[in-house]
Amino acid sequence: MRGAWLVMKKEFLELSKDRKTLFFMFVMPLILYPALFGMMSKMHERDESQRKGKPSRIHVVDPSSTLIPILQADAKDFQLVPDPGEDMQKALRDKKLDLSLEVPASAADDLKAQRTIKVTAFYNKSEDDSTEAFSRLDEMLKAQRDIWVKARLQEAKAPADLAAPTAIVERDASDETLEKQKLLGILVPYIVLIAMFGPIMGQGSGMTAGERERGTLMSLLSTRIPRSQIALGKLMALFALGVLGMASNVLAISFSANSMIGHPAAPAGAAAQASSSLLQVASPGTLGLMFLVLVPVALVMVSFVLTVGIRAKTQREAATALMPGMFVIVVLGVFSMSPGLENMTVIHFVPIINASMSIREMFGQQFNWGHYLLAIGINSALAAIFTYVAAKTLDREDVLFKS
């Protein structure tokens, strides 16, 4: 076992000399995530405030001028625009206006005769500005309806409450922390999977095919350290790097959590304020359980990378061979974010993704020991198989000495 520790020490000593890699692996996420999510949050806030601050452009056809004066009176929310002179659907798609309203010619008479006025609104649901215009119109019509109903009741000398047999008082029972936890439960496994595989892939190809290409692998093999321990040492070093990479990314997510979950972003420098955000929604126990379930996943990744890397002649060949693995991880990560997965029993038997699901359950306060242990068991078994294959591959003369 001493040989494995020495190989691991050698790998870390070598990595410690490569400051650029260290920066990109551990420091970059701490800068990038808060900056990226902070920027996205700011842009979203800016869009929202711009949308709320400007009036909706509405074209109104109202021959009896029943609604036009009301809309004109609310200049803050509505701006009446002329007929675009083309197909209304196209005009809405081209953003020449936000909504078109057609009020029947009989509207004034209907109002007097106390009949329902049926208005037609054209809007584009896929555009935020158009949806906002519809929402404003709906609010305005509701308010106007209340005014007209009250007037009619007054005219009929009936009590005002006649039109309001019920009234509802809203009390929000949603748990803001749980909402944050659920969202993080979906996002964190995806980011963590990619954040772990990235450094493992990059460094793993360097530790295997890279060593062969640089001509240092033979020096290592010529020592008295058994090959199984060389493989184990590299596996340990890669695993540690993967875990450190993951920790760095989780920390970065923590710094960015406020921005990610739609709250005002904490300033990038306010580490103390920001770092508390993930801990607000995830207890140290949850984070510890998350770490444990990811350990066998990291081992699966590490042993897979070692097996592929040892067989490659050059670092470039190894990187090319490992790229589909990265693609699989991204797809699995995206898949793990899909809604409704938690109801599929079979998903808890699928390696890697079952760990994501377990983390999702943890954050969503639906922790299930059975699913958790199943994820650890299945991923550990897969890691053991890959580790065995990696160690055997490093012992094969045709692999080590191929030219």
Add this chain to the structure above:
Amino acid sequence: MIQLRDVHKSFDVRDRKTRTKKRVDAVQGISLQVQPGEIYGLLGPNGAGKTTSLRMIAGLMKPDQGSIEVCGLDTRTQGEEVRGRLAYLATDMQVYERFTPREQLRIFGEMQGVEPATAERRGVHLLERLGLADFADVKMTTFSTGQKQKVNIARALLHDPKAVIFDEPTTGLDVLTAKTELDLLKIMKSEGRAVIVCTHALPMAEEICDRIGIIFDGKLHGDAPPRELLRSRGARSLDEVFFQLAGESEAAIA
């Protein structure tokens, strides 16, 4: 000290044209013995089986047939112990360029089971002997081929091996660096180590080797002191012996 008995080794090679595997006999029944304080020169053309033989002696490859012993240890079953008593230096071995020579020697000393203090002392001594003491703490990215080769030699000798195998040690080196290496080989001989040198530099082999074996097509020819080899073949130089053997080999194949 180093003993090979009827060693065979073959590989599967894929023929890209016919998409079939074929068996290539790289080493065919080689037997030789190298005593302590002796330099054995292993010569032969490219692809003759020299490097495969050396890798088997170093315990990096296992013979298909026959046996190899180094310091009384079987390389097939005691590969790790063999490498603990043997220095192996090959052309395809490079240094860890991000390390300084001192760092590389320290970590490899530990890997070879040498106490850190001893590794430090021996490392400094070897670097001094190789003229690299002033560069002990300089990153090796800026080192010349010769300087890197010297660090590799120091790395190989750090654990005070009883047997030494150098595969083409002077390839790509300037005359001065090559001479330093040759002097070192002579010192190792005088210290009682068993040395095998594999080289294409025939005059050098003639000068420093006590015995010479020439490998052609995986088979050992000669295995005698240089002068005896020349006399038995009626040749004036090793080059001439080499050409004779090449001719015989081609005739045998034809």
